[in-house]
Amino acid sequence: MSEPFYITTAIAYPNGKPHIGHAYEAIATDAIARFQRLNGREVCFVTGTDEHGLKMDQTARGLGKETRDLADEMSSYFRQMCATLDISADHFCRTTADNHHKASQAIWKRLEASGDLYLDRYEGWYSVRDEAYYDETELTEGEGGQKLSPQGTPVEWTVEESWFFRLSKYEQPLLDYYAANPEFIRPDSRKNETVKFVEGGLKDLSVSRTSFDWGVKVPGSENHVMYVWLDALTTYISAIGFPDDTEEWRKFWPASVHIIGKDIVRFHTVYWPAFLMSAGLPLPKMVFGHGFLLSRGEKMSKSLGNVVDPMELAELFGVDALRYFLLREVSFGQDGSYSPEAIITRVNADLANSFGNLAQRTLSLIFKNCEGYLPAIHGHHADDQALLELVGNVVSTEIPSHFEDLAMSQALEVWMQAVFACNAYVDVQAPWALKKTDPERMETVLATLFICIAQLAIAVQPFIPGSAAKLLDQMGVPDDVRNYTRAGSHWYSPLAEGGFQIAQPQGLFPRLELPAEEGASA
Template sequence: MKKFYLTTAIPYVNGLPHVGHSLEYFQADTVRRYYQLKSYDTLLLSGADENALKNVQASEKEGLPIQQFLDINSKIWAETYEFLGVHLDIFQRGSDQKKHWPGVQKFWKLCQENGDIYKKEYAGLYCIGCESFKTNEELINGLCPTHQTKPELIKEENYFFKLSKYQDKLVQLIENNELKITPDNKRQEALSFIKSGLEDFSISRSNERAKGIGVPVPGDPDQKIYVWFDALNIYMTGIGFGWDDIKYQKWWPADLHIIGKDINRFHTVYWPAMLLSAGLPLPKQILIHGFVNLKGEKISKSVGNVISPQDVVKEFGLEPLRYFMLSQNPIDSDGDFTFERFKEVYNGDLANGLGNLVARVAKLAENSGFEVTKTTEIFDPLVEEKLKEFKFNEALDAVWQDIAALDKKINQVEPWKLEANKLEEFLSESSVKIRSIALTLSPFLPETSQKILKQFSGKIQSAPPLFPRI
């Protein structure tokens, strides 16, 4: 059986999921469902990046012991996936000393044996929000452009990874598409960063600065492994690296990493270089999406504009949120969420578009006693092409063009005026088209797809509206 292994990014758990996070989860679930439809053996992994200083700071603010804080928040993140209808096969936590830590230490040793880890004293500006050092050139008015905070000047002796050694190899891999990066603007971003000159980066922290949490550096009890060198390994430790070689060999390399644009560099530069050093296969493709803003502003606790996906789903339903996120966020740019736009899309596309079409045809079929006797639906090849390119919004646009075309045809033909045999012919064609639309929507809107397929099998009857107007 063919296999497909994909991952979401591994979030910090210092905060809770907001509505913007759901974009990545729905993208991953849609890709996964498509490959399941094609009879692939699929595996979807996420996890929790728990060995970060920002987690310690958040736990102190909450007045909770760090492990208790991690247990509570990681559970919320894992449950959010399930609440959103996204089934994870694996949720690998960074604090897992049985499965994660042995793999991280094994990985460290492989890079060390290759001569790519050395120790030196270093001073630099460190952004806790990004969990990375910043150069003066990267700052805007002395502040981190992502977190709007002033980095802390850090001076200590740490271990470093020879990233500079892999500069030419990384350029070659990306330019030859051996490491595929989608979309192209994010690919060019990665290439531009690499070609500007790579510097070795720190991969450990003193126990004191790490506040005692994290994976110990093999052979040096005074140091912890840096959060990114640690957390990226979740993609492998979750599937057995360091503890179940058979499972690891079955699934690695990943077919697809899905991440946000803010962690492009870590996945397209650091991670491939680390894997090259360890002598391990690289992921096949990295998909990088933009942010979901709220009325043009970045969603953040400090701005006070956080909306939870749970609140949206409880008010409007799961699949309307799923549709909005997938249809309104082009893969190569940022999207925007507002309740005004959400309601507009809901009423226009779901209630008046898909829902109305299904109701119209079902009513005609019910009134004439029409029965579906053969199922010959097909998955739209144009949608399949767009989906393989991860152009989720364009794929859905193609489906809605089919919906509009059938709606227009009903208005033109006026089937309620047709003689019985002509009406049956029309309903036969229309039911095949609607079943094809439903099948094509199955990776995007699985519940809605199943409702339509069930309604349009056997004797068709009217049903409650798929999407009542709001």
């Protein structure tokens, strides 16, 4: 029996089209999900859109649309993004779905039953224009002593009826939980921030709004809608059946890991666990806050005009090139920088020149010198053994170990080292020269390379699933071998003896070039 693995992205807020950050998160999460599947785990991968809340309402109004229509449209862009980027999510959830409303109301009732909800008044500085409350410390002094919001809009002291969640009650339980589960918040820098924040004291949380109605209705208080975060976080459990006692629910909760951006760590490491404690449900095992992507080292913003559409990048360079770049170049958990030049350099060096060319030269030699039939092995030399051992170790031990640490860039780094070793081996063995001097030795060398390349292709599937599959198809590697446990088994001889014949090899990773028109989108 394989241990279930439940992983989620954050549930994206779709008041705009997906940006590169959404793509990055989806890709990273997908790579982990794919790895776990290939590692024999039973995986559930959930993503989706968080469509309630004030901002959606405002955005729709600004566009002169119905909020519902905007949500439908925007959510569809996120769904398309997942399809385009080869995101292997099992469920794409929308918080506007009926079952989700039911789940949110169910968790609400649990919080209420725990005595953690009470009706009170929310008081604060409210900006009518922003339709938002601001903390005293955020305000600035305008002309004539008028207090202004960070957006420069006037604010006034306002009182609103609101349900409150007794977050303060969970201050110590949360701290205890962090201490007892050191892996709960990662990376460590995020954990430090969270612990300090909680140690600083928790105030009860306003968890309902009456100022707008785009949300989940509070049971028994129909003029209130639930605070969007309470509703959004609930997606992680409604996605797999909660409140019903479904098979998925029993199998997959608690989640193995929530992959989120560093900007929403608090919601996932303070509010969410507190809600779950109150509801009497187990807590997720890990929350991982990844970094942001910077454009040439600068924050992306609309005013700088450096916001990049991930779909454009995928179209320009290819889905797998984009996936590879992001996972290889950005150390997971830290901020990363990207630029068209960086993508091109990385992908050309690693995928086209090193790995792609390795596959191409090897398969071409087999195609030309063996009529495409997989060559026989006439006894391995020490060099062959050393290469097989190196590649086998990388594939079966090092890459999985880095994946368990969610260190994808390091997994790809060791993968590249194995690729380098293969290229060095080709040059030393020079099978093209052996063709005349020692044909049997040439066959053994090519067979050794074939095995290594197949293993490397199997290992790299989580990162570049489309290209890896194409290569493995060209090589005739059976589906049941394409995983981490069977990659190193003895599948080669049966395949060769079965008479498999490769066709004229096709290059998989074309060398990329800078688009001729630079800055056309500006």
